[in-house]
Amino acid sequence: MDSKNTSYYMPEHPTIGRFAPSSTGPLHFGSLVCAFTSFLMAKRNNGQWLLRIEDIDLERCDSTHAQSILHSLENHGLYWDTEVVYQTNRQDIYEQYLQRLNQSGFLYGCACSRKQIKARSEYYDQYCRYRQLPLTSHVVRFINDGSISAFADELAGEVSIDSHLCVEDPVLRRADGTIAYHLAAIADDIEQGVTQVVRGMDLLDVTPLHMQIYKSLSHSVPSYAHMPVAVHALGKKFAKQSYSPAIDHAHAAENLLTCLEFMGVAVNDLPDSNNVNEIITWSINEWQPAFMPMKSEIIVSESNGLYSVVNS
Numbered sequence: 001m002d003s004k005n006t007s008y009y010m011p012e013h014p015t016i017g018r019f020a021p022s023s024t025g026p027l028h029f030g031s032l033v034c035a036f037t038s039f040l041m042a043k044r045n046n047g048q049w050l051l052r053i054e055d056i057d058l059e060r061c062d063s064t065h066a067q068s069i070l071h072s073l074e075n076h077g078l079y080w081d082t083e084v085v086y087q088t089n090r091q092d093i094y095e096q097y098l099q100r101l102n103q104s105g106f107l108y109g110c111a112c113s114r115k116q117i118k119a120r121s122e123y124y125d126q127y128c129r130y131r132q133l134p135l136t137s138h139v140v141r142f143i144n145d146g147s148i149s150a151f152a153d154e155l156a157g158e159v160s161i162d163s164h165l166c167v168e169d170p171v172l173r174r175a176d177g178t179i180a181y182h183l184a185a186i187a188d189d190i191e192q193g194v195t196q197v198v199r200g201m202d203l204l205d206v207t208p209l210h211m212q213i214y215k216s217l218s219h220s221v222p223s224y225a226h227m228p229v230a231v232h233a234l235g236k237k238f239a240k241q242s243y244s245p246a247i248d249h250a251h252a253a254e255n256l257l258t259c260l261e262f263m264g265v266a267v268n269d270l271p272d273s274n275n276v277n278e279i280i281t282w283s284i285n286e287w288q289p290a291f292m293p294m295k296s297e298i299i300v301s302e303s304n305g306l307y308s309v310v311n312s
């Protein structure tokens with residue numbers, strides 16, 4: 001189910017953006033507003049917008065949800081420009097990236113259980129970094145030198161992270177062989193040529209770590225744009241795990257208008273249209289990243305399949 005809408009497809013692509021939902025449930029409002037933002041950030045620069053299904057967690061992901069997500073995006077006029085990428089087909093690629101990092105001396109095996117780590121420290125304390133344990137049959141961790149703690153964000157501005165995540169050695173592969181999000185997302189973005197990553201503020205703290213992994217792979221770092229997270233109430237984000245309702249295709253135009261309000265467009269300035277393609281075209285021409293509110297969270301209410309922004 002691959003889509004290309006030629007009215008949005010441009011011959012030159014200085015920006016390559018992407019949307020990468022997990023297939024653990026249907027598309028909800030929080031994912032839709034992130035998809036729409038990343039779409040506009042790419043298209044306003046005559047760029048490409050790619051779609052990747054992050055389904056590497058086989059226990060939680062379902063191909064039915066993946067198809068539902070694609071269907072929801074199409075119903076909202078958000079068409080991707082190249083073939084959809086599925087992480088379940090890319091295990092060999094992730095292992096190649098692990099090998100590259102290992103050859104450069106950035107990986108080590110770790111035998112610590114979560115219980116052991118918690119007993120010693122609030123965060124992982126590099127206990128196994130110098131034990132020279134084999135990578136096979138152990139958790140594989142990345143040696144993070146913590147040299148990156150600040151960066152320029154396209155939406156949030158200058159960001160400085162005062163967090164254990166700037167120095168903690170993250171897991172890149174679990175003991176059962178499952179590749180962790182940090183490595184899979186970066187490997188995929190490199191392979192797809194992604195130059196711009198748009199995602200929620202809840203991932204702001206891990207960005208220095210991701211930049212460090214790019215550096216260790218000797219690869220240029222994409223630009224990052226972190227947007228507010230859609231929440232039911234403060235601290236309670238829209239999420240598949242919390243059974244957030246699936247977006248209602250019958251209200252596609254209304255959903256897009258609510259997304260624009262979430263993204264900082266004043267109600268009086270919203271396009272007066274019930275046509276999805278007209279709203280998309282207006283948004284590409286009129287929306288600006290500077291419109292996005294500088295907040296970590298924005299409350300959105302839902303009633304009978306319709307959404308409204310409580311505080312924008």
